[in-house]
Each structure stands twice: as C-alpha cells, then as structure tokens.
Amino acid sequence: MYQVETRHWWYLGMAALTRVLLKRWVSSSPLRILDAGCGTGSAMTTYLAEHGKVTGVDLYPQALTYCQRRKASRLACASVLDLPLASASFDLVATFDVLYERGVSDELKALREFSRVLVPHGKILLRLPAYDWLRGSHDARVHTQRRYTKSRVKSLLEQSGFRVEHLTYANMLLFPLALIKRLSERLTPQAEAKSDLSLPVGPLNGLLKAILASEAPLVANFELPYGLSVIALGRKEE
Ligand SMILES: C[S@@+](CC[C@H](N)C(=O)[O-])C[C@H]1O[C@@H](n2cnc3c(N)ncnc32)[C@H](O)[C@@H]1O
Numbered sequence: 001m002y003q004v005e006t007r008h009w010w011y012l013g014m015a016a017l018t019r020v021l022l023k024r025w026v027s028s029s030p031l032r033i034l035d036a037g038c039g040t041g042s043a044m045t046t047y048l049a050e051h052g053k054v055t056g057v058d059l060y061p062q063a064l065t066y067c068q069r070r071k072a073s074r075l076a077c078a079s080v081l082d083l084p085l086a087s088a089s090f091d092l093v094a095t096f097d098v099l100y101e102r103g104v105s106d107e108l109k110a111l112r113e114f115s116r117v118l119v120p121h122g123k124i125l126l127r128l129p130a131y132d133w134l135r136g137s138h139d140a141r142v143h144t145q146r147r148y149t150k151s152r153v154k155s156l157l158e159q160s161g162f163r164v165e166h167l168t169y170a171n172m173l174l175f176p177l178a179l180i181k182r183l184s185e186r187l188t189p190q191a192e193a194k195s196d197l198s199l200p201v202g203p204l205n206g207l208l209k210a211i212l213a214s215e216a217p218l219v220a221n222f223e224l225p226y227g228l229s230v231i232a233l234g235r236k237e238e
Pocket of ligand 1: 036037038039040042043057058059060063078079080081095096097098101102103104105
C-alpha cells in the first residue's frame with residue numbers, strides 16, 4: 001500500500017472523491033479528526049490534514065512506521081474495538097476500508113467506540129467494499145471478512161447511535177469492468193490469490209483515475225444505485 005497509494009488510480013480517484021465529500025458535508029473550521037485504521041498514512045497526511053489535526057490509529061505497528069515516514073506524529077497502535085482515546089475528543093471519525101477486515105471481529109462494537117470518542121453531533125465518514133458476491137482474489141489477499149450493502153451500513157450506523165446524512169454506492173462507472181474481472185477470476189482460478197494493487201501501465205492508470213475521480217460530484221450529492229464501494233456520512237445523535 002505504501003508503495004502504490006500515492007500513484008495507483010484507485011487511491012488517487014478515491015482521494016478526489018473524498019475531498020469533494022469532505023467539502024460538501026464537513027465544516028470548514030479546523031477539526032479534531034480520528035483516522036481509524038489509518039494504514040500507511042496517505043489520507044491522514046493529505047486530504048484529512050486539510051481539515052484539521054489528525055490522529056491515526058492502526059492495529060499494526062508496521063503501518064504506523066510507514067505513517068511516520070510520511071511525517072505523521074499523532075499515532076496510536078490500538079484496535080478500533082478498544083480505542084485508547086478520551087470520550088468526546090473528536091469532531092470527525094474517518095474510517096476508510098477498515099471495518100470489513102478480519103481484524104475487526106465486531107463492527108458494531110467498533111462503531112460504538114467511534115460514537116464514544118465523538119463529540120455530540122460529531123460526524124463519521126465511512127467507506128467499505130460493496131457486495132459479498134463480488135468477493136475476489138484481492139479480498140483473500142487483504143483479509144476481507146465481509147463486504148457490505150447500503151442497507152447493512154445504514155442499519156449498523158443506526159444501531160450504534162448515528163443518524164445517516166448521506167449514503168451512496170461509489171465507483172459505479174468502473175463497476176462493469178470489475179464484474180468482468182471477478183467473473184474471469186472464477187473461470188480461471190489461480191493457485192495463489194492476487195491483490196488488485198499492482199500498478200497498471202501509465203496511460204491506463206491515468207484513465208482509470210480520471211473515470212473514478214469524475215464521479216466525485218455525483219457521489220457527494222446523489223445516491224448512486226450501485227458501485228464497488230459503499231460510502232456513508234453519519235452524525236452522532238445526542
Ligand atoms: C485496507 S487498509 C485501509 C487503510 C487506510 N484506511 C486507507 O484507506 O488506506 C485496512 C487497515 O485497517 C487496519 N486494521 C485492521 N483491523 C484493525 C483493528 N481492529 N483496529 C485498527 N486497525 C485495524 C489494518 O492494519 C489496515 O491498515
């Protein structure tokens with residue numbers, strides 16, 4: 001991830017989408033932000049940092065070492081199931097592609113932890129992979145435990161004390177290509193599961209990034225009917 005997240009079309013396209021979402025749905029004043037499951041630190045040191053002071057938490061020490069290489073300093077090695085952070089100490093929790101992992105045994109417990117560390121009316125911005133039936137070899141490589149539908153995300157957020165303000169699928173335009181890729185993986189199984197993170201050749205990488213990024217205004221303002229990710233913006237109820 002560290003090697004590709006500043007160049008790979010998926011990361012760059014998602015960064016463009018998320019920038020527009022944040023601009024549309026999150027206040028412009030400096031916020032206290034928790035990047036829950038921060039990985040190797042790209043989001044927390046770029047577009048999240050544009051909105052305030054970001055604290056990153058990840059289960060794996062190696063991930064935090066990479067965050068430090070990106071000059072992140074507010075870091076904690078901990079599980080989202082048991083955050084070593086004071087209650088009501090954040091305005092925004094961002095959690096991108098974390099709750100679906102095997103490392104999160106109980107996503108409701110994690111969401112309740114996010115609610116605990118948020119101030120009243122604090123916000124959560126959540127991204128998760130869509131549809132269990134779309135599982136592929138990438139999922140095997142990255143420890144996917146489950147994939148989600150919009151209605152499942154809505155139900156989980158509501159059960160953990162959030163009101164859903166915006167809920168949509170994303171990465172819709174490239175959905176047919178992903179479907180073909182997943183079906184071909186099933187027809188010609190490989191001995192070893194491969195991740196989708198290898199970098200396509202230059203012009204193709206640029207084209208895929210441009211297609212994904214072009215969805216940004218749609219994702220921020222409308223509910224897209226299908227896509228490869230689910231994105232939700234919730235607000236902590238009092
Ligand atoms: C697919 S990566 C996403 C990283 C980052 N949010 C991003 O968008 O690039 C999932 C991250 O979740 C972390 N993770 C998995 N289980 C966790 C847990 N229980 N608590 C905290 N982090 C966890 C992994 O270590 C990994 O860095």
